[in-house]
Each structure stands twice: as structure tokens, then as C-alpha cells.
Amino acid sequence: MAHGEAMARTVWLGKVLAGLPKRAVDLILPPACPACRAANGSGAALCAGCWASVRFLAPPLCPVLGAPFAHDMGPGIVSAAVLADPPPFARARSAVVYEDTARRLVHALKYRDRHEVAGFMARAMIRAGRELLADCELIVPVPLHPRRLWLRRYNQAVLLTDRIGRESGIAVEPMVLQRIRRTRQQVGLSGRERETNVRGAFRVLMPEKPMIGGQRVLLVDDVYTSGATVRAASRALTRGGAAAVDVLTFARVVN
Secondary structure (H helix, E strand, O other): OOHHHHHHHHHHHHHHHHOOOHHHHHHHOOOEOOOOOOEOOOOOOOOHHHHHHOOEOOOOEOOOOOOEOOOOOOOOOOOHHHHHOOOOOOEEEEEEEOOHHHHHHHHHHHHOOOOOHHHHHHHHHHHHOHHHHHHOOEEEEOOOOHHHHHHHOOOHHHHHHHHHHHHHOOOEOOOOEEEOOOOOOOOOOOHHHHHHHHOOOEEEOHHHHHHHOOOEEEEEEEEEOOOHHHHHHHHHHHHOOOOEEEEEEEEEOOO
16 A cells, blocks of 8 residues: 555544544544553553553752752752753753653654643643742743644644643743744754754744743753753743743653
8 A cells, every 4th residue: 555545544544533432432443551552441541561660750859950869969969960061941850761661652642643641741740840830930832843833733742731731720821932943853863963953943032022021931841851952942931031941841861
């Protein structure tokens, strides 16, 4: 079967299933774990094996970067990475380590249209970011470039931000921050290449500046890898008038 024909059939099947009651859809495509795709009672829930494999981040953590410490370093002690290259944001927190099951969850949301997993991810982020949410006045997602948004049809960071905003009652402003320059995919780039790739890619446009002027902003994304994207976005928010920026992601790479 030609690729174009296969895609057309997939789109057609999606439209047919979207028009059916959930019970009928479950009979055709039984609910499956979003990480390993094993059948389970709810397509939004992890199976027992995948749940057990998720490594949640917990103290002791660097108070700035949120990276785990091997042991408690005492109050006020930050990681060497902070001293070597202080970030433009105040604090970063993540819910889980980016490996195995967490990676599959992110890919399910990002590339397989499994929007239902955003609920689980957002709840984990709320727990991990309690202190950040207590201080923030506005939640802003990391934006996609308009062309990439058109191709993907949705921004996973917006889905997470909407869930977090509804659960926390904090205002969400998805249009405050704009990605004004199309960048390469960050996957496969070195840390220095990532920094160069996103430098100057974000901006708070003039009509949006009053929304964040003097506000403490919580910036939301799915994964913290090298930190290049959230650093660039944080700088843009600060230049746009934000009093301070904190960062909350579902997962982070831990070396």
C-alpha cells in the first residue's frame, strides 16, 4: 500500500472513531497503556509494570535547577552547573526522570495524539511544582513556531499548561510568548548547538507585554534536556517585563 493511501485510511479511520461513542470505540480499539500499549482498563492510565518503572524526582534537589543530588548538601547549596553558568530563570522543577516509560509517555502525547496522557503528566507536574505554583501569577507554555504547529496540529506544552491551569486555578496565557524564528529539531544536537539553535527564537510581542509586566511567570514544557530552550524562553519573558520566571517540566534528563 502506498504511503499516501495508508495515511488517507488512517485519517479516515480517525474521523470514523471520533464520531462513535466511547464504548463502541473501546470495542474496536481496546484501551491500552499509553507507554507500552498493553491492554488495560483505561487508555489514560499506566499499566502496573510501567507505573513501577517511572522514576519520580524527589529531594534532595538543587534548589535552582531541580537536578537530584546524591545526598543532602544542606540548605542553600546549589549545583556546580549553577555556579558555572547561572540560569536566567529562578527555579526549575521536573516530575520524573526522562527515561524508558517517561520517554514513551512524552512521545505518546507529542507524536501519537494521545492527549489523554496529559492529565497524568500534568498532575505529576503539579505535585513536583507545588512551591513554584504557590508563587506564580501567570502560566505560559513554551510555544512552537507557527509552521511546526500547523504540521503537528497542537502544542503539547499548551495541553499540559491548560490542565495545570484548570487544576491550580492560575491564569494561563498561551499567546504571550511567541516563537519568531523557525529552529531545527533539538534532538541529536549538542548542548552548545542547542543554545545556538534557539538563541533569539522567542519574543514577547509589544501588545502582550502588559500581561506579564511585573508578574512572576511559570514557564511550562514537556522535557528539560540541556535547558537551552527554557533558558532562551526565560530570557525573552524577562526582557518582556516579567519580574521572575520559574520553569516546570514533566521530565528532565539526568546525567
